[in-house]
Amino acid sequence: MTLVAPAGHALGLCYNRVMDGNPFASPVVELVRARRSCRSFAAVAPEPRLLAGLEAFAAGVAVPFGSGPRFGVIDNEIVRAGNLFSAGSYGMIKGARFYLAVLVRRSEPRRWEDAGFAMEAAVLRATDLGLGSCWIGGVFDRRRFGRTLGMDAGEQLPAVIVLGWPAERRSLRDRLVRWSAKGDRRKPAADLFFAGGWGSPMALEDAGQWAQILESVRFAPSASNKQPWRLVRLGDAFHFFLSRDKAYSAMMPLADLQRIDMGIAMCHFQFSATELGLKGEWGGHDPKLPDTPANFEYVVSFVTQ
Ligand SMILES: Cc1cc2nc3c(=O)[nH]c(=O)nc-3n(C[C@H](O)[C@H](O)[C@H](O)COP(=O)(O)O)c2cc1C
Numbered sequence: 314m315t316l317v318a319p320a321g322h323a324l325g326l327c328y329n330r331v332m333d334g335n336p337f338a339s340p341v342v343e344l345v346r347a348r349r350s351c352r353s354f355a356a357v358a359p360e361p362r363l364l365a366g367l368e369a370f371a372a373g374v375a376v377p378f379g380s381g382p383r384f385g386v387i388d389n390e391i392v393r394a395g396n397l398f399s400a401g402s403y404g405m406i407k408g409a410r411f412y413l414a415v416l417v418r419r420s421e422p423r424r425w426e427d428a429g430f431a432m433e434a435a436v437l438r439a440t441d442l443g444l445g446s447c448w449i450g451g452v453f454d455r456r457r458f459g460r461t462l463g464m465d466a467g468e469q470l471p472a473v474i475v476l477g478w479p480a481e482r483r484s485l486r487d488r489l490v491r492w493s494a495k496g497d498r499r500k501p502a503a504d505l506f507f508a509g510g511w512g513s514p515m516a517l518e519d520a521g522q523w524a525q526i527l528e529s530v531r532f533a534p535s536a537s538n539k540q541p542w543r544l545v546r547l548g549d550a551f552h553f554f555l556s557r558d559k560a561y562s563a564m565m566p567l568a569d570l571q572r573i574d575m576g577i578a579m580c581h582f583q584f585s586a587t588e589l590g591l592k593g594e595w596g597g598h599d600p601k602l603p604d605t606p607a608n609f610e611y612v613v614s615f616v617t618q
Pocket of ligand 1: 348349350351447448449450451452472490494495497533534535537573574577
């Protein structure tokens with residue numbers, strides 16, 4: 314197992330390149346495929362320098378909605394030392410010690426997508442460095458983690474990412490959680506991507522280089538692997554919709570995890586497009602498509618150039 318960052322992967326703060334290039338050492342389309350949630354970590358913790366670099370990286374990502382999330386690294390050993398009853402995350406993660414947390418402002422309506430976008434960029438960066446990671450949006454010690462980061466009344470802590478060197482062997486719990494979330498499975502492209510309207514699944518063979526970008530979206534992580542992203546191509550735009558699971562959202566009132574999923578998909582889409590030299594920009598252009606299912610929410614459009 315690799316315990317140090319591989320040669321050439323030293324953390325440079327290349328976030329200025331986020332909008333106009335690939336800020337990762339490896340191709341994004343490879344990182345997207347290599348990443349999977351890691352829930353079993355080695356006893357050796359990553360160096361603080363590496364974690365501080367990831368925090369700075371996330372803070373430097375130009376988020377699409379400009380809502381200004383902030384980030385912090387949590388050392389759960391320190392949190393636990395001060396709080397006998399804090400479990401950190403909910404016990405499904407073996408050997409977890411460090412978390413990257415995102416804090417968003419309640420007043421910002423698009424805070425969830427921005428949090429998803431920036432944190433997923435950090436996940437890809439971590440993957441690039443050989444670190445294992447897992448999004449945690451369900452049960453974790455929001456109150457104490459928030460307090461550790463000086464969270465104020467106007468802020469929320471929607472999710473964290475657990476970070477560490479992957480253990481050589483995955484724990485039984487890890488395998489169980491993956492199995493129950495069907496973590497390896499993805500919906501077929503025909504369920505997710507459409508051309509012209511909801512009645513016509515997009516033929517990826519005809520999508521040219523965009524096919525690879527859509528595959529990057531399909532491989533994205535999502536809360537409980539629900540894959541709520543639905544994209545419709547109309548003319549020169551890709552319109553992003555969220556297929557909302559209302560019962561699920563009601564069960565998770567502390568954060569809009571499905572909007573975070575949309576931000577993650579936007580991250581995979583944008584970085585993959587940039588890497589392939591395909592240009593465009595984000596904007597609000599609701600196509601008001603007929604026959605849009607009642608539980609679908611329009612989120613954003615990527616207008617190609
Ligand atoms: C916003 C979000 C929240 C998540 N919350 C949790 C969580 O609380 N616990 C957990 O074990 N996994 C969590 N996951 C990980 C998903 O279960 C995982 O991404 C999905 O099953 C797909 O598997 P993969 O990441 O290995 O591709 C979360 C993922 C996302 C994107």
